[in-house]
Amino acid sequence: MPKKTRDEFKQAFKTMKKPPRPKNVSGKIKDELEQSILDDNKQDFASKIDEINQLDPAYLVDLVAYKLGKHFEEEGNKLPFWHDRVPRNVLSAAMAKIIPGDLTDPGTKRMMNTSMLNDDVGRIGLLIDRDPQGAESYLDNVFNDKLKSLLDLAASEGVSSVVIAMAAQLYKRDPDATMQFLLDAKDEATHLKTDALNKSTIAKNQGNDDTKDAEYKEFLRQTKREGEFNGVFPGMLGPDFGKITAKYLLKANTDTSLEQLRKIIGNFNPADLRDIANDFPKRFIDEILSEVDTGTRQKLLSDPALRQALQNADKNAWDAFARKVPMLRLFAEVEARRQDDDDSGDVATEQNHNVDAIFDRAMDGDDIKCAYVGTRTIMPSEIMASMQDVDAPRTDCHNMLMVMTATIRAYPGMEGIDLRMKWGHCPNMLMTKKLTDIGVTGRGMIDKTFSGNVFDDAGAATGRILFTGENGVNSHSWLEVGGKAYDPVLGISGTVDAVKDGSTFATFDWALEGLIGTGTGGWYFIKDDPSILKPEKQRLPLAANPMSFNTAYYLTQDPSQHLTPEALQQIGL
């Protein structure tokens, strides 16, 4: 029998040989596939893999098996493409080609034993991919310390399958301890990553290239480690990983765990949120709801079912908390008022009554009351959910509408309200009637005792306000629900036409941008600006006000009384 050469012998044992490209897979596709890896273009890679999979799935399996074997020992980026970015079924079939026997096979088991002894996480990863169930049984007999050290090593080397398998095994033995171990490891990686980057930057500034490079390498290693620890939770716990993690963090009840929970609690859907809160309702109220930022608090409290569940679970804790939160105080008042109303039995009617009650309370109560300012604003969530007293809060009309909208949505029984709710607005510039003639004095965000920013021909204050909006458009907005309008700025509500007519003196468009407007009823407004006004004109006596009305205007039907001849010419008069 002719003997093989050493090379022929070795060749026979090469894990996989390059599979011949079948005729139905063009060289072009294959070249593009290789190029996508060189370009680090994951999208192109996935698309070419998909194409080849449709043309010849058996060839793709052979190709993946060959590539996995070829790039297994390499440091570069090729292995992750072939391992992580091919369809799962293709990877499994390729693994079966590389490692023919599963972990019941003594040979494969020996391979696993040797890999475990040598801390060869790359090979352990392949064996886990080859036989996940067998690997789980195998790991049943491995000590915790070994699992942890392999887990950390695999995280540093980016071998996700090992990280997840080790973590899952540890979790099976002691869920709480494992959660804490993984969260601590993640935090440690984040800390070490930042530390290494800082040290690398300092070394760079000091001209110490060796340290700079070493620290940067450490930065990359810790970045990979951090990524693996982030990814281990979905891999280990399945689709409910977020909720399970959150429940653990609330249960652990340490400063760190609660802080971690506050960071993620805003990402859950209402049903999961209720489930999380339900384990320790008082702790959830005191440590999470009371301590998160106002944006998150507003979001969480917008679920009526969560509010009700917490109230039912611990009424004392809830009531103490609710007294400190503006939107909850408002809801309590509205609910008290609505309890006295007869139920009409019609959802839309009930919702309209709710909106009426919310608007009235917002205007007349001091829960989410906010005064007007044209320029400086605080966020809607601050108005609705801040637990600190905000001194004289002010905001503009759009933010106040956002507050109204969010409050209405969050009130119980308002499902589907968005279909009947919209914002109305004045498309150009709006001049109000005399403020004291609009609705009830003292109601609305605008101080109706203000003498206004509009003056008559003689220079006397008219009590009107000109809203110029966004350089002449969209100057004023209100809320419309089920055909009824609510204007929190001016404090009026009614039919849409009634609200418009009740507040509008005239609307304007620019005749000369930024300076002169021409409006309905033959009216003009003229900005108090020396560049267009006759020289003898005195500055208008605009009253100091906290609402940022800092520009005064003449209101006239005869612009020639005020304008220079050049300005008149500019507007065609």
Place this chain on the structure above:
Amino acid sequence: MADTVKNGWVVRVLGVALAEGGVDLKQAAEAWRAASEAVDGQIAALQAALRQDGDEDLAEIAEFGLNAITGGYKVRFMAALMEAEGGSPKARATLAEIIPGFRQHLDSDERVEACDENPFGVAMSVRATLIPALDRLAQAVGA
């Protein structure tokens, strides 16, 4: 001699009953085990030679490669064989299913060939030892 005469002689002289196909499963299984152990011994010798060579690739083959030459058939095969010997008709059918693929693997796998024709001075006869034993089992279970 006609088959019936042969079978009668076997029963009378050797004291064992032959299976329907004319080959006794127990005997075929024993023959297989002997063949398998012989091959295991050869593989162990080849492993030692490869490790002693000092070549990293050969050490890798010794550690992980040689285990694969039975192509993932051996464990399933051995499990089915054991149960079939215990009288399980299902295992007997399983064995009949496995054997053709196993034989095909031994006959065509280039690693098996490379072992049999290895350049390291270790006498190997994987095919010559296992295939006849496998054929005998095939006859016994009607594969």
